[in-house]
Amino acid sequence: MTLVKFNQQPKTLTGLMDDIFNGKFINRDFVPAEFFGAHAPVNIRETKDAYLLDVSAPGFDKADFKINLDGQTLTISTEKKSEEKVENEKQIRREFTYRSFSRSFTLDESVDAEKINAKYDNGVLKVTLPKKEAKQDTVKEITVA
Template sequence: MTPFRRRFDSLFDDFFGDLLSDPRADWVQGWNPKVDIFEEDDQFVVKAELPGVEKDKIAIDVDGRVLTVKGERSGEKEVKEKNYYRRECTYGTFQRSFTLPEETDSEKNKAEYKDGVLKLNIPKPETSKAKKITVQ
């Protein structure tokens, strides 16, 4: 059975591999910005690379534990398709959703957009302090 699977995988890779690895094939996969998400002592931090996206074209939504970042990067309208020598930049809409480890207070979230990088600071919820109970 293993040789059959290897042959089948090879056939699949030969057929689809070039299409999906071709940088011009973004129309198949869509445009998704690169994102880093990490945790600090008192907050979650999300950094998204959004070069060429205008600030007013970015929408951020937090619903429970789900964070959604969406927007649009507009392309050059003045250059005719036949005048391109190479076209690798992708344009259009994007949407990324992430599940946060904990629900947060969305009123305290902060967003900053500078030099094509969106930075979100999402404070962790205040946990109730442990109470000591004295045994009498």
């Protein structure tokens, strides 16, 4: 048996708190993204005809999303404010919730900006970025006169 020594300093309170909030002790899958200050996770796939973005954004309506294309920058954002209020009673408690995120992507020249479309289904925003048709140089034979 070999004894291995570690020269590691004991954790300070701030070091321990950093470990807790950086996911070493908390499984991020079960904690809301707002707790960590993160934004909506995105899966990006490429097919021969398009790029496909799947944005995980449960709890929103399709009217909550704003998708803008400014030059070569595609920005997907959403903002949802909701208020729970009981009328006809003395107000004891009132809860406000506010959720939002914004993601930006730089597109390359192969994306056809005129044909970009989006669909929101079961908590996933699916954005399709079609590729431009590849222009092939036509072979032209020139006869010598």
